[in-house]
Amino acid sequence: MRTWLALLSVLISTPVLAECPLDLGHGTGIVVFSDLYMLALRPDPLRIEVGQPFALIMNVCTKGGDPAELVGVDATMPEHRHGMNYAPTLQANGEGRYRVEGMLFHMPGNWEIAFDVRSGGEIQRLTHDFVVK
Amino acid sequence: MRRLLLLVLSWAVAGSPAHAEASLDWTAEEVRAVAAHGPWPPAPVRDASNRVWGGTAAIVLGRHLFEEPRLSSSRRVACGDCHQAGRDWRDGRARGLGVVELDRRTPSLWNVGYQHWFGWDGASGSLWMQSLRPLLDPREMASSAPAVATLLREEAELACGYERAFGERPGADNEKVLVDAAKALAAFQQTLVTPRTPFDDFRDALVAGDRTAAPSYPAAAQRGLKLFVGRGNCATCHFGPLFTNGEFGDTGISFFVRPGEVDSGRHGGIARLKDSPFNRLGPHSDDGSGAAGTRTRHVEAQHRNFGEFRVPGLRQVGRTGPYMHDGSLATLGDVAKHYSTVSPDRLHSDGVPLVRPLGLTADESADLVAFLRTLDAEAPPLPPPPPLCP
Numbered sequence: 001m002r003t004w005l006a007l008l009s010v011l012i013s014t015p016v017l018a019e020c021p022l023d024l025g026h027g028t029g030i031v032v033f034s035d036l037y038m039l040a041l042r043p044d045p046l047r048i049e050v051g052q053p054f055a056l057i058m059n060v061c062t063k064g065g066d067p068a069e070l071v072g073v074d075a076t077m078p079e080h081r082h083g084m085n086y087a088p089t090l091q092a093n094g095e096g097r098y099r100v101e102g103m104l105f106h107m108p109g110n111w112e113i114a115f116d117v118r119s120g121g122e123i124q125r126l127t128h129d130f131v132v133k
Numbered sequence: 134m135r136r137l138l139l140l141v142l143s144w145a146v147a148g149s150p151a152h153a154e155a156s157l158d159w160t161a162e163e164v165r166a167v168a169a170h171g172p173w174p175p176a177p178v179r180d181a182s183n184r185v186w187g188g189t190a191a192i193v194l195g196r197h198l199f200e201e202p203r204l205s206s207s208r209r210v211a212c213g214d215c216h217q218a219g220r221d222w223r224d225g226r227a228r229g230l231g232v233v234e235l236d237r238r239t240p241s242l243w244n245v246g247y248q249h250w251f252g253w254d255g256a257s258g259s260l261w262m263q264s265l266r267p268l269l270d271p272r273e274m275a276s277s278a279p280a281v282a283t284l285l286r287e288e289a290e291l292a293c294g295y296e297r298a299f300g301e302r303p304g305a306d307n308e309k310v311l312v313d314a315a316k317a318l319a320a321f322q323q324t325l326v327t328p329r330t331p332f333d334d335f336r337d338a339l340v341a342g343d344r345t346a347a348p349s350y351p352a353a354a355q356r357g358l359k360l361f362v363g364r365g366n367c368a369t370c371h372f373g374p375l376f377t378n379g380e381f382g383d384t385g386i387s388f389f390v391r392p393g394e395v396d397s398g399r400h401g402g403i404a405r406l407k408d409s410p411f412n413r414l415g416p417h418s419d420d421g422s423g424a425a426g427t428r429t430r431h432v433e434a435q436h437r438n439f440g441e442f443r444v445p446g447l448r449q450v451g452r453t454g455p456y457m458h459d460g461s462l463a464t465l466g467d468v469a470k471h472y473s474t475v476s477p478d479r480l481h482s483d484g485v486p487l488v489r490p491l492g493l494t495a496d497e498s499a500d501l502v503a504f505l506r507t508l509d510a511e512a513p514p515l516p517p518p519p520p521l522c523p
Contacts, residue, residue, distance in 0.1 A: 050373065051249075080484040086432055089430075
């Protein structure tokens with residue numbers, strides 16, 4: 001019972017869950033944190049296949065729960081130090097919600113996606129690694 | 134994962150001693166890598182930009198147009214003269230021959246319907262766009278929209294075939310009729326799918342943990358396959374059931390087509406793609422959703438694209454030499470030697486290079502070639518085309 005009450009208090013005291021939801025549906029969102037920002041992202045389609053285009057559905061927030069601006073997205077293979085052959089485009093849907101089109105991983109292996117985010121001030125880069133096979 | 138491990142274990146320990154030599158041990162990682170090269174054949178990939186894709190009448194029209202020399206300005210050159218049915222849909226020459234000798238090899242058309250980019254430089258984003266290129270190229274068929282449209286309007290059989298394929302007689306818009314002819318050509322070419330191969334049987338058996346199929350797959354081919362998915366690093370680019378990731382790479386072949394003149398490869402291909410009114414973003418695409426244009430919309434030329442050429446699929450590779458985009462390597466043995474000794478200085482890379490000298494021994498090269506030859510299969514001859522309008 002005490003655990004439930006503690007969990008409830010956390011939920012009530014965390015406005016980000018209401019203002020900038022990290023659940024993108026299907027219970028599959030990936031959450032990436034920095035000291036200032038939180039990103040939730042979900043590939044569309046869910047499974048990233050080598051050589052097949054995919055999009056990213058994203059919510060971009062400050063740690064305080066306010067919407068933040070997604071400035072750019074890119075991906076590289078750190079081992080080989082090359083990027084994608086495609087330039088993704090960002091579609092802003094308001095309130096920190098974005099759809100990133102034109103992603104394509106053309107080789108199997110480790111890919112690092114970089115997200116450039118800001119909220120009025122300097123741009124901060126957050127990254128997340130994907131392994132595609 | 135557990136199931137995969139069990140399959141691998143059962144593969145390694147089951148079976149009779151007589152099969153031991155023919156059945157190498159395969160790690161779970163190797164099985165996963167081999168599994169990615171199948172199953173074969175994959176489901177057809179519908180081209181939403183071509184409204185007659187898969188249409189029987191369009192396929193028949195395309196087949197007739199493919200062998201139609203009157204599509205060329207000289208009325209003597211057909212698509213099928215370079216992409217010969219009896220030669221695995223290529224000409225066997227190091228460099229193609231149109232009105233003049235070309236700078237690149239004529240690629241085979243096997244499995245072309247599964248591709249996303251066409252031509253060695255990917256200057257075409259659809260098969261119908263690619264089919265227009267040799268028709269209009271002054272070095273090849275040297276035709277024009279008015280010439281092609283006039284032929285389809287005035288030749289009764291072709292006009293009838295067009296009407297069956299497209300539901301209307303060829304109209305007065307020359308460019309539209311030209312593009313429709315290319316769409317029928319594409320509909321035919323999309324039917325050119327290679328048969329299953331000895332590799333496919335082995336791959337399926339390996340994935341299923343079925344040892345009974347192993348002895349029919351040569352040990353040398355198994356060793357070559359291990360090199361292909363392992364130390365050789367071949368499967369990074371020659372990925373998936375088609376044995377290509379569908380993209381482009383620099384393999385250390387010379388850029389020069391003749392002294393002082395270079396082939397810019399993918400770099401120039403992207404520029405031509407973006408400039409063409411026939412790309413998937415243009416008015417001739419039949420895709421109302423725009424989804425079919427995703428690759429064309431987002432592809433971006435980068436400096437490293439200079440000298441990159443399309444990664445070819447490897448099915449029927451033993452039957453479709455010579456090799457590389459310029460036909461400069463005559464045999465699969467030459468290809469193995471090239472990747473064994475390619476100069477790292479020629480291949481600029483800031484990170485771990487994708488192509489690096491493999492230093493294969495003679496036995497390893499022979500194993501790699503033995504594996505590649507298991508990607509070949511004898512295709513049944515194509516029956517004569519049905520009449521356009523019986």
